[in-house]
C-alpha cells in the first residue's frame with residue numbers, strides 16, 4: 001500500500017490475545033479472506049493487548065486490536081469496530097454456561113444456580129470496570145453481588161445450600177470472564193455455601209477440562225461463532241446450559257481517531 005497506508009503506521013501488526021481464543025482464529029481468517037498480505041497477528045494475552053491499547057491511546061498512536069464487547073475499554077476509550085463486510089467475525093452472539101455431564105446428579109444446587117445464572121452486558125461491564133480501576137476481582141464481584149441482591153436472590157431462589165461441598169470452575173484470563181467467573185464464585189460461596197476452586201487456563205484446556213470432567217463447569221463459552229471449533233469437537237461431551245449473557249460482539253477494534261472504517265481499508 002501507499003507509504004502513508006495504515007499498514008506502515010502500525011507496522012502491519014494486529015495486536016491479538018492468547019492463541020487459543022476463538023477471536024484469534026477469526027482474525028487469522030480475516031487476514032486471509034481480506035487478502036491482507038504482509039500483515040501479522042501478534043499473539044499475547046488479554047492483559048498485554050489492553051496494555052498496548054492504553055499506551056497507544058495515551059500517545060494518540062494508531063493501533064489495531066482484536067476486541068470484544070462487553071469490555072471496559074469501550075467506556076474508557078473512544079473506539080470503533082472495523083466493518084467486516086465478509087462477516088468473518090460472525091454476527092452478535094452470546095456467552096454460554098457449560099457444565100460437565102453428571103453435574104446435575106452430583107451437585108444439584110450448583111447445577112440449578114448455574115442454569116439460572118443470567119445477566120446483562122451492563123452488569124458485566126460494571127464488574128470489569130471496577131477491576132480495571134484496580135479492585136481485586138473477588139472484591140469487585142462481592143461488591144456487585146451486594147449491590148444486586150434482587151437479581152442474585154432470584155438466581156438462588158429455592159435452591160438448597162450445599163454446606164461446604166466443592167465446585168471447580170475453569171476460565172480464561174479474558175477481562176469479561178475474570179468478571180463473570182468471580183461473580184459466580186461469590187454467589188456459590190456466599191449464598192449456596194460451596195467451596196469454589198477457580199482454575200485459570202487457556203481456552204482449549206478449559207473446554208477439555210469440562211468435557212473430561214476435570215472441572216465442573218465454566219461460564220465462558222462464546223457461541224455460536226467464536227467457540228464453534230471447540231463446540232464442534234467437544235459439544236457432545238458437555239452440557240450446554242444456554243446463554244448467561246446476550247449481545248456480545250467480536251472483531252477488529254481501533255481508536256476513533258484513526259480514519260479507517262473497514263477491514264477493507266487495511267489493504268491500502
Ligand SMILES: C[SH](C)CC(=O)O
Pocket residue numbers: 020021022023024067068174176203222226227250
Ligand atoms: C473474550 S474472547 C472474544 C473469547 C474468544 O475469543 O475465544
